Each structure stands twice: as structure tokens, then as C-alpha cells.
Amino acid sequence: MKITIPQSDLQKALQVVASVVPGKTTLPVLTCVLMEAEGDSLTLSATNLDISVTTRIDGLQIQESGRAAVPAGKFVSFVRSLSAGEVVMTEKKGKFDVKSGKASFSESSMNADEFPSLPVLGEGNGLEVSSNVLVRMIKTTAYAVSKDETRPALMGLLWEIKPTSLGMVATDAHRLARIERKIDWGVTEIRNLIADTQGLLQYVRLAEGEEKTKLHLGDNQLSFRIGATVLHTRILEGPFPDYTAVIPKANELKMTVDREAIASAVRRVSITADRITSQIRLGVESGRLEMTATGTDGSRAEDEIPVAYDGEAMEIGFNYNYLLDVLKNLTTDEIVMSLKDSQSAALLSPVGDDTGDVLCLLMPLRLTSE
Numbered sequence: 001m002k003i004t005i006p007q008s009d010l011q012k013a014l015q016v017v018a019s020v021v022p023g024k025t026t027l028p029v030l031t032c033v034l035m036e037a038e039g040d041s042l043t044l045s046a047t048n049l050d051i052s053v054t055t056r057i058d059g060l061q062i063q064e065s066g067r068a069a070v071p072a073g074k075f076v077s078f079v080r081s082l083s084a085g086e087v088v089m090t091e092k093k094g095k096f097d098v099k100s101g102k103a104s105f106s107e108s109s110m111n112a113d114e115f116p117s118l119p120v121l122g123e124g125n126g127l128e129v130s131s132n133v134l135v136r137m138i139k140t141t142a143y144a145v146s147k148d149e150t151r152p153a154l155m156g157l158l159w160e161i162k163p164t165s166l167g168m169v170a171t172d173a174h175r176l177a178r179i180e181r182k183i184d185w186g187v188t189e190i191r192n193l194i195a196d197t198q199g200l201l202q203y204v205r206l207a208e209g210e211e212k213t214k215l216h217l218g219d220n221q222l223s224f225r226i227g228a229t230v231l232h233t234r235i236l237e238g239p240f241p242d243y244t245a246v247i248p249k250a251n252e253l254k255m256t257v258d259r260e261a262i263a264s265a266v267r268r269v270s271i272t273a274d275r276i277t278s279q280i281r282l283g284v285e286s287g288r289l290e291m292t293a294t295g296t297d298g299s300r301a302e303d304e305i306p307v308a309y310d311g312e313a314m315e316i317g318f319n320y321n322y323l324l325d326v327l328k329n330l331t332t333d334e335i336v337m338s339l340k341d342s343q344s345a346a347l348l349s350p351v352g353d354d355t356g357d358v359l360c361l362l363m364p365l366r367l368t369s370e
Helices: 007-018 072-081 131-142 196-208 259-272 319-329
Strands: 004-007 033-040 041-047 051-057 062-064 066-071 086-092 097-102 103-108 129-131 156-163 167-169 176-183 189-196 212-217 222-225 229-236 253-258 279-285 289-292 300-306 316-320 334-339 346-350 359-363
Touching: 004 007, 004 033, 007 033, 007 051, 007 072, 007 086, 033 062, 033 072, 051 072, 051 196, 062 129, 066 086, 066 103, 072 097, 072 222, 097 334, 129 131, 131 156, 131 167, 131 176, 131 196, 156 196, 167 346, 176 319, 189 196, 196 222, 196 229, 253 259, 253 279, 259 289, 259 300, 259 319, 279 319, 316 319, 319 359
Parallel strands: none
Antiparallel strands: 004 062, 004 086, 033 041, 033 066, 041 051, 051 229, 086 097, 097 103, 129 212, 156 167, 156 189, 167 176, 176 359, 189 229, 212 222, 222 229, 253 334, 279 289, 279 316, 289 300, 334 346, 346 359
């Protein structure tokens, strides 16, 4: 194999695929980027078996076709360090060489035939969706997925697929995030699936700034075509719990508040919060919200902000980290917090958001005596 390629094109392609290369693996070939040169195109692929990424560069000088599995670590770093200009890559008899100007790099390559075969998507197939819509839906929900490996279904995002809409739900039993968007996208049947969160976050990285995505709904995997790049990510085994059962229906106490104001106050007050419980106490009454936190060392912080609220006075406790996560991912200027009492889950939703039906649920903490 022998290829001449601009350094900027090579570096960009390596950035696309290298992030899925595993740091540790029992299958050494997975630490490689697979390069396949044919015609005037170079295809680069990487996989950790759960997530696979392939991208293609066209219009190149391919002096000799071939395939090479190149260990990613040093190769990616070397290409990144190069100045702009042409790069010549050759692979022959297990030796991979890179030259650019006076700089050169050599590495032993692995057997390309041992690299796992990846699915091939048809160019014209798939459901066309707005990349911005998918990116925002993933960002709005992914923060709430569980990290508990004993409950693998909760480590993914539930996709609720319907002919005219798409919903995404994530929960870790302490909080829940849900978004639904109206989409006219050619789906012919209702289907639920649980998508691997790490794969979806790779999609967010690849799709930001891209206009359209072709989505392929497989039996065991989701596939995305974004321009010249294809991403495959696994579908997790369920079942996903009936999340609708935990969404309260009688939270009639409504508090409207400036999102940045409450987030700033929470960050200030949380400085003294207990490091184990991370509890912050919210006391709301007509026109005002008071926040307090007390540390085990006797430290205490409090703050107060104006709110729109005319219900009965009440107090409720939250893990401030969870509350800040919600506030960060509700992107409107104002939010509504719907409450019932100190033992019931709170619902938070954006005010004036016309880009989708967004709902966040936050379980309270039992208030400790002061």
C-alpha cells in the first residue's frame, strides 16, 4: 500500500475514528486503525466491538492499493504533530512508514485480516432526519443515564419510535429526563429500543455542524450515516422500566424561576453542602426562594432569589449535583418547577421551548434536621 494525502485530511479522518479505539483490550488488533486504499479513496475504520466508526477520503493519489492495520496511539500523535503538507504512507511486509518533509515515522503493522468485519450501509437507504434534532435530544437526556452496571438497561437511552414522532428517555432512579419531537420521517411501525449511551455520545461528536443524518434501525444496532462517516452502535437488551409510573400527576404547586439565577445560587450555597449527601434545602413561599446548605463541620451558606410562586410555603431537599445537571440541560431562560410536597418527586420543564416536549423528574432527599 502506498498513499499520498494532505496532512489536514489525514488528521481530520483520524480524529473521527480514533476516539473509539479502546485503551485496553484482550484483542490487540482493536488498538489499530484499519486503512483500506482502493481507486482514489482511503477508508479508515476503528471499533471497540460495541461502537464502530468508518470514514472515507476521496480524490487521493493512491500509488498502490492495499489494507493496513496500524496501532493508533503513536500514529495519531505523530500525524497531529506534523506541519501542513503532503504525507506519504506506505505499508509492506508488516512495516508501516509515514513521511512528511524531513519527518518520518515507522511502526509495525498488524494483520488486517484479523480486524473485525464491519456492516456496510447502502448509500440510498435509511431514514433522513435533522442532525440538530438528534443531537439536541441526546444532549437533553443523556446526563440522566445510570452508571450502575448491574442494571444495564438503564445505562442506555430508551428510544420511543413512532410514525410521526421520536421520544428519548433516560433515568438512573434518582432523576429522569424525557424529550419528544414530532418528526415526519417515514417510520411505518411503533418500536421501542434501548440505545447504548456511549455510542450516541460519539454520534453527537460526529454530527454537530452537519445538516442531515441517515438513520438505520437494525435488530441489534443503530447505524448513522453522517456525510462520509458511518457510525454503528449497539442496542442494549431490555426491558426498560415503566417510567410513566413514577411521573407524578398531581404536582399543582408551580414555581417559575430564572434558570441562570437559580443555578448560580445553587452553586454558591453548595460550597458548604455535606460531601456525602450533597443536600441543598429549598424553601419556597410567595415571591421568594431561599436555599441553604449545612456542612458537617458547622459551615452554612444561604441565598435567596425572586420567583413567581403563589402556593403554600414548603421545603424540599435535593442532591445539588443532580439539580445542577437538570438546570444545565434545560436551555431556556426560565423554567417551571412543579411540586407537591417534600417527599414527592419534582418536575422541571422549560418555559417557551418550542423545539420539543421536555420533562425532567428529580427525586427529593429526606430533609435532615439542622
